[in-house]
Amino acid sequence: METLGTRLKELRKNKKLTQQSVADVLGVSKTSVIYWEKDENVPKHESLTALAKLLDTSTDWLLTGKESKAFKTLSFDEIKKKFGEPTTTNLNDMTSDIGVYEYGDPVPEGFTAIDYYPDIKASAGNGYINLEESSPYKIFIPTVEVVTSGASATHCKIINVDGESMIPDLYPDQKISLDMSATKIYDGEIYAFTKGSELKIKILFNWGEEGQGGFRAVSRNPDKVRFPDEYYSPIQIESENIRIIGQYWMKIDIRKVRR
Template sequence: MNYLDKSQLPSLADRLNHAMSERNFSQEALATAAGCTQASIQKLSSGKSQKSRFLSAIARSLQVDVDWLELGVVPSPQPTSNNVYKLRPKDGTPFILGDLSPWDDSTPMDDDEVALPLYKEVEIASGLGKSSVQIDEGKKVRFSSYTLRKAGIDPTNAACATNTGNSNHPLILDRATLGIDKGMTKIIDGQIYALDHDGLLRIKFLYRIPGGLRLRSFNREEYADEDYSFEEAMEQRIQIIGRVFWWSTLNPLNSALLK
């Protein structure tokens, strides 16, 4: 992300439009990612509005610093004597960024770490090509229990899964690891959920509609909305596993380019 200062991008609208262009986001796509309406994005991007309670969510969706987006303050890492960089957010809490520390399954866990189970699609032994969403007993993903608690996630309700396909590209890439809060199955419009859809593991934005629910992909150009009545959802065995609270992915050189 190219952070231009206030002399080059003097207004919130200028910075928002710049970040949207850099990330190749349309107003509609950004609204979906941030959980707000397209009208909210339009007001901000046109300069009609200078404030929004969704600014933090918009900044996260665009992967930009919220202070830069709102105030035009360019984030500047300050090196310390041991070459560790500290970035100080709005509340003054320092984030310490150091060297990457690789680990594998044989590395002992720290006292504050928890190993979260990993969900995957498992083919049922019937031989009919049916699958079931089950925990992979051989795989775990490590998290800091402090990080989970600070995010309001009970570690005993947390699990992980792997995203497959490009239905949520470029927000969530293929093979991204997802963090799931199984304690949150209530539908909050515009939030991302992991679903068990008759044995298929699906990652979708959920919305309540009269008499049912709507499944939405971030990549709406290729994947249309899916509307189900509550009766249809039961017939198709659509079950909410939990809300997706985190995702991470590697971006290899041979990955698909944004167009």
């Protein structure tokens, strides 16, 4: 089975480069290169870009064995008809490693375009139906981050956090990504789920006191008076149409400056 490590090792040998020479060019240790080739670690975005340049290939090929393809876009008229007038996302609000999709742009090499839903907020109602449709808004995330996390890029969505129940892990208006292919509950992980028309994000635990398949939803905020634990039995899950939407895997860690 081909991996990043096997592709890197093959290209390095074809270029007649030693592990030490690669390390010297990239400004890393020889041990780092050894770990990459053994698939015991993944190069950071800067190192991955430098590797691709040194080896005359693309970062996408190193990571996946496939070349990147341009993102298929809707026409501007189609976007307006389906989603209304789009707004412009301020690049100053994003981190330096994250780009914002503009209509007609291809996906930059080494990045993955993930659907972003600026009007959908966890804990702020009736957003799940929209999540099932593609969004014209995209946020570019370094592919290496997606690969390292094990997330399924084709099932990832980016929404906004609302409320204070997950402070200090997640703050209001923070952008987070959900992997909608990951719905099996592992104790202590963060998931988004719907309860009626409300979209919630909580730490979930399996709970079987009223039957197999129930779960307990816990807020990160220590104020249990305002944010008590929630218990959902299998009967309640079925009757109230409660559904696990996906597991949280990434946040864009930006905080607003207070003045």
